[in-house]
Amino acid sequence: MIVLAATPIGNLGDASTRLVEALTNTEVIAAEDTRTAIHLMRALGIENRPRLIALHEHNEREKAAEIVELARTVDVLVLTDAGMPAISDPGFPLVEAAAAAGVTVTALPGPSAVLMALAVAGLPTDRFTFEGFLPRKQGDRLKGLGLLADERRTMVFFESPHRLGESLADVVTAMGADRRVVVCRELTKLHEEVRRGSAAELAAWAAEGVRGEICIVIEGAPEREVELADGVVLVLAAVAAGDRLKDAASEVADATGLSKRDLYQGALAAR
Secondary structure (H helix, E strand, O other): OOEOOOOOOHHHHHHHHHHHHHHHHHOOEEEOOOOHHHHHHHHOOOOOEEEEEEOOOOOHHHHHHHHHOOOOOOOOEEEOOOOOOOOOOOEEEEEEHHHHHHHOOEEOOOHHHHHHHHHHOOOOOOOEEEEOOOOOOOOOOHHHHHOOOOOOOOEEEOOHHHHHEEEEEEHHHHOOOOOEEEEEEEEOOOOOEEEEEEHHHHHHHHHHOOOOOEEEOOOOOOOOOOOHHHHHHHHHHHOOOOOOOOHHHHHHHHHHOOOHHHHHHHHHHHO
């Protein structure tokens, strides 16, 4: 089978017992950087010398078929430099190929910068979306943030420290100066920092430069008050799709907080 193994994102003490056991006994490791894998094993006092296969963003689609076939006869441990493989790191094409070929995929859970940032941010965690790295070019970044401006869920991003100030300034432009933002820096490491504030406040703070591994957590958009006329449009659209008028008015009322009676009467008048 293929075993995706989460590795420490900073603090070596976060290496799980299962990870140490797997590194000790595995015969094959597919690693984002084989040197990093060797360093991790040495740091954990592991003397095993498995076969190492480089699996990174530039070759993972080419290597996927080879590794999947290998995994039919031996367990292949998949490592990235930090965190869980396939989550904004190499691994997804391999998992996709394994699933298509009927090869078992499992995981050794563990450290995750995404979930840690979300947990410590102090923003709603009941619904969230992970958006990966923000685009490098400002035009693309503004476009992407603009498309997310009405996203109701809490959003988590990765960002390079030298682009953080520019990216937060773009958050101000696309989502507003008052949108709540949390910057999580160097999670689990010696200089861990969680900085909370408005988009404008954190953009000013980051303008002078920030170091370290960065996660940005952004508050979801506030619920917008829906006008009755807009609600009536939604009701009529639902009716056109086959719903009964009474049912459509009830569903739109539940979703928007508008009066069911007003929606019903407004839709009747519009028809």
